[in-house]
Amino acid sequence: MMLATMMMQTSHLQVSHFTAALTYAFFASVVFGITFRSAPRAMVRYGAYCFAWFMGGLFVAAWVMWLLHR
Amino acid sequence: MANTATTTDDAKPKAPAAPLSAMAIMAPALGWLVPGAGHLVQKRWIRGLLLMVSILSMFSIGVAMEGKIYLPNTGDLLDILGFVGDIGNGGLYFLGRAMEWGGQAITSATSGYGTIYIVGAGLLNIITMVDAYHIARGRKA
Numbered sequence: 001m002m003l004a005t006m007m008m009q010t011s012h013l014q015v016s017h018f019t020a021a022l023t024y025a026f027f028a029s030v031v032f033g034i035t036f037r038s039a040p041r042a043m044v045r046y047g048a049y050c051f052a053w054f055m056g057g058l059f060v061a062a063w064v065m066w067l068l069h070r
Numbered sequence: 071m072a073n074t075a076t077t078t079d080d081a082k083p084k085a086p087a088a089p090l091s092a093m094a095i096m097a098p099a100l101g102w103l104v105p106g107a108g109h110l111v112q113k114r115w116i117r118g119l120l121l122m123v124s125i126l127s128m129f130s131i132g133v134a135m136e137g138k139i140y141l142p143n144t145g146d147l148l149d150i151l152g153f154v155g156d157i158g159n160g161g162l163y164f165l166g167r168a169m170e171w172g173g174q175a176i177t178s179a180t181s182g183y184g185t186i187y188i189v190g191a192g193l194l195n196i197i198t199m200v201d202a203y204h205i206a207r208g209r210k211a
Contacts, residue, residue: 012180013134020183023131024190027124031194034117035201038211 018058025054088208097202102160105129105195108202121198128191129162136173137184139166152185158192 015023033047088094093112101108106122133139140153156163166172172188173181204210 012136013131013184014180015135015183017179017183020135020180020187024128024187027128028190028194030120030124031197034121035197 021054021058025051025058029054088206091206094203094206097206098199101199101202102158102195104161105159105191105198108199109205112202112205114205125159125191125195125198126162128187128194129159129166132184132187132191133166133171135184135187136178136181137186137188138174138176138181139163139172139188141167152189155189155192158194158196159188160195163192 029047029051032050033043033045037043037046097108097111099108100111104122105125106118106120109118109121138152140149140156142153143149159166166188172184176182176185201210
């Protein structure tokens with residue numbers, strides 16, 4: 001909450017689409033890893049797996065949109 | 071062949087669930103109010119802290135990007151779904167409403183990202199509530 005308050009006091013946060021997607025993927029992967037697996041090692045592996053899929057999907061979507069735009 | 075055909079879901083071994091306890095009700099409720107608290111109250115310290123940091127960060131970043139916090143509504147389907155996602159944030163949602171955080175409307179790409187962050191945080195918090203419930207019932211270590 002302090003983070004939000006500090007940012008609201010200055011100006012609203014401006015990030016690129018890539019940074020926003022990267023950060024989202026990171027936090028979502030942490031939650032997926034912890035909640036969908038039981039053992040700590042499996043949690044880390046599944047979190048990394050989800051993050052890799054998020055990133056892979058991001059790059060694929062980016063290239064598809066670039067091709068459609070041309 | 072006949073043996074494989076008779077193999078059904080009820081033949082699979084299932085982890086025995088503990089009887090419904092006060093913890094099984096309290097942990098998800100606490101987890102809804104404060105993300106990660108459902109795990110912390112069951113002494114899953116590291117998991118609880120990681121979940122708390124992740125969901126709090128997502129919500130805070132969403133608010134900082136002036137994401138929209140949806141009000142209860144019966145209008146557009148996407149607005150209704152947005153509210154359903156947001157309400158998953160529990161205590162954070164009510165705090166955000168009380169403090170009038172976030173933007174009133176999605177006016178830029180950044181506020182669009184912020185809105186998705188806030189909805190995403192709520193949906194992830196619902197997953198953590200279910201996980202806290204499973205731990206309380208003994209279905210997960």
